[in-house]
Amino acid sequence: MVPPDRTALVSLAVRLAEAARPLILEHYRSALAVERKGDASPVTIADRAAEAAMRTLIEAAFPDHGILGEEYGTVRGDARYVWVLDPIDGTKAFITGKPLFGTLIACCEDGVPVVGVIDMPALNERWVGADDRGATLDGRPVHARACPDLADALMYSTSPDMFRGVDADRHRALAGHVRHALYGADCYAYALVAGGWSDLVVEASLQPYDYCACAAVIHAAGGAMTDWQGRPIRIDSGGRVLAAGDPALIAAAVSRLQGL
Amino acid sequence: MVPPDRTALVSLAVRLAEAARPLILEHYRSALAVERKGDASPVTIADRAAEAAMRTLIEAAFPDHGILGEEYGTVRGDARYVWVLDPIDGTKAFITGKPLFGTLIACCEDGVPVVGVIDMPALNERWVGADDRGATLDGRPVHARACPDLADALMYSTSPDMFRGVDADRHRALAGHVRHALYGADCYAYALVAGGWSDLVVEASLQPYDYCACAAVIHAAGGAMTDWQGRPIRIDSGGRVLAAGDPALIAAAVSRLQGL
Numbered sequence: 001m002v003p004p005d006r007t008a009l010v011s012l013a014v015r016l017a018e019a020a021r022p023l024i025l026e027h028y029r030s031a032l033a034v035e036r037k038g039d040a041s042p043v044t045i046a047d048r049a050a051e052a053a054m055r056t057l058i059e060a061a062f063p064d065h066g067i068l069g070e071e072y073g074t075v076r077g078d079a080r081y082v083w084v085l086d087p088i089d090g091t092k093a094f095i096t097g098k099p100l101f102g103t104l105i106a107c108c109e110d111g112v113p114v115v116g117v118i119d120m121p122a123l124n125e126r127w128v129g130a131d132d133r134g135a136t137l138d139g140r141p142v143h144a145r146a147c148p149d150l151a152d153a154l155m156y157s158t159s160p161d162m163f164r165g166v167d168a169d170r171h172r173a174l175a176g177h178v179r180h181a182l183y184g185a186d187c188y189a190y191a192l193v194a195g196g197w198s199d200l201v202v203e204a205s206l207q208p209y210d211y212c213a214c215a216a217v218i219h220a221a222g223g224a225m226t227d228w229q230g231r232p233i234r235i236d237s238g239g240r241v242l243a244a245g246d247p248a249l250i251a252a253a254v255s256r257l258q259g260l
Numbered sequence: 261m262v263p264p265d266r267t268a269l270v271s272l273a274v275r276l277a278e279a280a281r282p283l284i285l286e287h288y289r290s291a292l293a294v295e296r297k298g299d300a301s302p303v304t305i306a307d308r309a310a311e312a313a314m315r316t317l318i319e320a321a322f323p324d325h326g327i328l329g330e331e332y333g334t335v336r337g338d339a340r341y342v343w344v345l346d347p348i349d350g351t352k353a354f355i356t357g358k359p360l361f362g363t364l365i366a367c368c369e370d371g372v373p374v375v376g377v378i379d380m381p382a383l384n385e386r387w388v389g390a391d392d393r394g395a396t397l398d399g400r401p402v403h404a405r406a407c408p409d410l411a412d413a414l415m416y417s418t419s420p421d422m423f424r425g426v427d428a429d430r431h432r433a434l435a436g437h438v439r440h441a442l443y444g445a446d447c448y449a450y451a452l453v454a455g456g457w458s459d460l461v462v463e464a465s466l467q468p469y470d471y472c473a474c475a476a477v478i479h480a481a482g483g484a485m486t487d488w489q490g491r492p493i494r495i496d497s498g499g500r501v502l503a504a505g506d507p508a509l510i511a512a513a514v515s516r517l518q519g520l
Contacts, residue, residue: 029455029457092414092440092442093442095414095457096414096416096440096442096452096457096458097452097455097457097458098360098445098448098452098457098458099359099383100358100360123359123383154352154355154356156356158443158444159442159443160420160443161441180352180356181421182352182353182356182419182444183418183419183420183443183444184418184442184443184444184445185358185444188358192356192357192358195289195357197289197355197356197357197358198356198357198358
C-alpha cells in the first residue's frame, strides 16, 4: 500500500524543529535554574518555550490536528492527525552539559507515527523520516543495517534505572545475549540505529512523546520499532519499546524479554 | 608551591591531540572492521594509527620520557616524565557512532599527572589543563563549580557494568545519595565536571590511560580527582576513581563508598 504524500507534514515538522532549536540552545550550558516536576525530571525554561513555539505553528498550519506535548498536555487527542512533541528529550543530559539531548517531533495518522524528526541542537544534526520516503540525516539518506543475530547486536538503553521490577530482570536477560549493552544516549540511540551504526534499543518507562518520533525515523530507515510483545509502535503503545535496525532482530529480542 | 613552567609539555600534548584527531575521524562512522582483544574491547585501526603517531612525536621531542599507551604498552616506565595515552577512550561509543569518545593524553611527573588533554574529535572540542595554569575548553578558561552536598550532585559513570562484585554495591550506595546517577559519557564525563556542568564521576575497572589525563584537567579546573579512599590520583592509583568539581564532595562520596 502506497502511503499518502507526506510533504506538507514533513515540511511542518522541519519548521517545528527549526523554531525549537535556537530557543533550546539559548539555555544550553547556561547557569539556568532547574525546576522540578512531580516526577522529579528537570524541566527548563527552554523546554517550555520550545513546546509553546511548536504548538503555535501547528495551530496555525493545521488547526484541526491534535497535539500531545510533554509540557502542555493534549488537545484534540481524538483527531485523525496528532502531533506528538518532546521539546527536550534527555533533560538530564541537557542539564549536565551533555550534547545528546534532542527535540522529538512526530505526526501520527490514526495513531500510527508516519512522520518523525529527531533534532539534535547541540550536535547540529537533524534526522527526518516519513512512511512515503526514506530517512535522512541533514538531507542525506540513511539506512539501518542488517544484523540478524542478537549475539552481534550493539544495544543501547538510556539507563538501567528505567527498568523497574520484573522489567529489570527482562532487560538483563536480553542484555546478556547481545554483543554489548550500552547506556546513556536518550533519543540519540534511535538515531544511531537509523544511521546503521547501532543495532538495537530497548527501553521502558517511556511516554508517547519519547517514542513516536523515533518510531517514524527508524521505520523510514528500514528498521522496526515495536513494544516488548513485538507489536508495531502506536501512539498508545505504552512505555516499553524495542527498536531494531534489522527487523529480523525483533523476534529474537522479544523472545529474550518474554523468556522469564 | 609553584609548579614548574609546563609550556613545553602542554605544547607537545596539544600537538599530539592535533596529530591524533584526523587519524581517528577518518574511520569514525565508516564501515570499519572491528577487531577483538583478549578483554573483548573493540580496537580499531584508528586507535593504533593515532597512538603510533603520538609516540613518534614524543620520541622526537623528549626521547628520555617514558610512554604508557593502551595499544603499544610501556617504554621507560621509570622515567621522571611519563606520557600516558589512550587514543580512543570510549571505543564502544566510537563503534556505535556516538560522538562521546575522546583522545586522552597526560604527562605525569614523578607519577603525578601534571598536564592533561581530553580531545573530543567528533565534537570538535579540546580540553587542556596543567598544574601551572587553569583548564581551558578550546582556549577559553573553564572552572568546576561548587557543589558541597552529595544530595545536589549530578553524577556520571560510563556503565553500571564497570562495577564488579562488591564495587557494584558500593556504587549503588553512592548512587542512592546523589541527585541523579547518570550513565554513558566515558571520558567526556570528566570534561563536563571540569566545565562546571556536572559534579561527580565515579568509575571502576579503569586503567592509567583512562584516568591520568582526566585528573590533570579536573585539577586544573579547580576540582579534585582521587581513588575510592580519597587519595589524589597518581599513575599507579588503580582502577577505582572519583572526580568532583567541588573538592569538598570527595569526603562525602568516599564515606558512602566505604560505608558497606
